[in-house]
Amino acid sequence: MDAIVPKAEAAELALFRDTVRRFLGDHVVPHIATWRQAGMVSRAAWREAGRAGLLCASVPAEYGGGGGDFRHEAVIIEELARIGFGDFAIPLHNAIIAPYIVHYGTAAQKRRYLPAMASGEMIAAIAMTEPDAGSDLQAMRTRAVREGDHFVIHGQKTFISNGQLADLVIVAAKTRADAGGKGISLIAVETTAPGFRRGRNLEKIGKHAQDTSELFFDEVRVPAENLLGGVPDQGFVQLMRQLPQERLVIAVGAVAAMEAAVAETIAYTENRRAFGKALFEFQNTRFVLAEAATVARVARVFVDDCIGKLCAGTLDVATAAMAKYWTSDVQGKVIDACQQLFGGYGYMAEYPIAHRYTDARVQRIYGGANEIMKELIARSLGGEKKR
Numbered sequence: 001m002d003a004i005v006p007k008a009e010a011a012e013l014a015l016f017r018d019t020v021r022r023f024l025g026d027h028v029v030p031h032i033a034t035w036r037q038a039g040m041v042s043r044a045a046w047r048e049a050g051r052a053g054l055l056c057a058s059v060p061a062e063y064g065g066g067g068g069d070f071r072h073e074a075v076i077i078e079e080l081a082r083i084g085f086g087d088f089a090i091p092l093h094n095a096i097i098a099p100y101i102v103h104y105g106t107a108a109q110k111r112r113y114l115p116a117m118a119s120g121e122m123i124a125a126i127a128m129t130e131p132d133a134g135s136d137l138q139a140m141r142t143r144a145v146r147e148g149d150h151f152v153i154h155g156q157k158t159f160i161s162n163g164q165l166a167d168l169v170i171v172a173a174k175t176r177a178d179a180g181g182k183g184i185s186l187i188a189v190e191t192t193a194p195g196f197r198r199g200r201n202l203e204k205i206g207k208h209a210q211d212t213s214e215l216f217f218d219e220v221r222v223p224a225e226n227l228l229g230g231v232p233d234q235g236f237v238q239l240m241r242q243l244p245q246e247r248l249v250i251a252v253g254a255v256a257a258m259e260a261a262v263a264e265t266i267a268y269t270e271n272r273r274a275f276g277k278a279l280f281e282f283q284n285t286r287f288v289l290a291e292a293a294t295v296a297r298v299a300r301v302f303v304d305d306c307i308g309k310l311c312a313g314t315l316d317v318a319t320a321a322m323a324k325y326w327t328s329d330v331q332g333k334v335i336d337a338c339q340q341l342f343g344g345y346g347y348m349a350e351y352p353i354a355h356r357y358t359d360a361r362v363q364r365i366y367g368g369a370n371e372i373m374k375e376l377i378a379r380s381l382g383g384e385k386k387r
């Protein structure tokens with residue numbers, strides 16, 4: 001990302017990268033194995049991240065944030081990918097959930113949630129997906145019914161990142177039952193609300209320290225002022241507006257993961273010997289790595305361009321979808337090719353490449369499945385009009 005940053009801002013971003021790198025080295029890397037066993041990152045680490053200035057990096061300073069922009073979030077995403085620990089869902093908290101509150105929250109919502117999110121006192125989750133509604137969000141069944149000064153929320157969500165730790169959940173619910181996407185609202189639910197219950201911390205093939213969970217809402221009563229933005233039925237539009245940034249978060253992580261995998265594989269194959277020479281000296285190894293490095297470089301240029309466009313407010317839905325679909329697709333291929341060069345060691349959990357492999361797999365599924373991305377891209381090509 002550094003290539004696109006104007007000189008004047010480069011020094012500040014480089015300092016921020018140093019801070020992030022030091023924080024991850026001191027407070028995260030030593031605990032990764034323990035957190036994978038526990039199925040989640042510790043609450044203390046979230047607080048420490050808050051103290052170190054990693055939480056809400058792009059939230060305005062008046063709300064306790066870092067006052068930066070998406071490039072600061074990109075630094076955090078890149079550094080987490082570099083250590084191979086996307087499980088720590090700071091990018092979700094910072095660059096996906098906080099923007100909903102910054103852009104749509106009322107003044108009172110901003111004051112209540114953003115400083116607490118910036119300090120790590122409140123860990124945030126966003127709950128859209130349901131057991132029977134993932135790609136097709138309009139089919140969601142969770143209802144929020146207005147009763148006097150409250151909304152009463154009833155329903156169930158699944159696959160919710162930060163589900164076990166969350167203190168604040170932005171819930172997508174139907175406020176008008178038969179209006180499809182036009183009847184969806186986003187409502188802030190504090191997890192102390194009676195009727196809120198956490199289900200299983202789901203067992204996954206990767207990201208073992210990310211608490212991806214079921215959540216249950218059994219007649220949860222929340223004050224009407226928790227409706228995000230204060231106007232009902234705006235949820236779908238709010239979601240659609242924020243999705244390009246969410247997709248770019250995934251693409252930035254994909255590029256950084258590829259770059260790290262290539263670097264790790266070069267180092268490994270230079271040291272590992274077979275048939276009397278380093279693996280790196282075999283022509284196959286050299287060609288595989290040459291191809292992987294090329295793909296990573298092309299992806300980097302594209303994603304950096306997208307970051308520039310996002311900061312300038314010109315990243316469109318289709319381009320963000322291209323970035324999410326293509327980078328996550330090639331991430332899978334590049335990491336698979338790199339893993340092969342590790343031989344049996346690449347299948348061992350103690351080697352980062354093994355985690356990179358499972359982490360890459362989910363990138364094509366969440367944040368909108370890649371098939372949905374292709375639909376969005378195709379729509380922008382004019383096919384809808386021609387049919």
Ligand SMILES: Cc1cc2nc3c(=O)[nH]c(=O)nc-3n(C[C@H](O)[C@H](O)[C@H](O)COP(=O)(O)OP(=O)(O)OC[C@H]3O[C@@H](n4cnc5c(N)ncnc54)[C@H](O)[C@@H]3O)c2cc1C
Pocket residue numbers: 125126127128129132133134135136158159160161162204207212362365366367368369370371372375
């Ligand atoms: C680790 C993890 C973390 C997650 N975190 C969150 C979170 O924090 N909050 C949240 O709300 N959700 C979260 N999700 C959910 C995620 O966004 C959904 O899994 C995803 O949107 C796909 O929905 P689905 O699983 O219901 O699949 P489905 O909608 O059932 O789709 C299954 C497959 O069908 C195909 N398909 C579907 N629709 C179409 C179509 N129109 N055209 C062509 N093919 C299609 C695609 O191949 C798709 O992968 C998370 C998921 C995972 C695995």
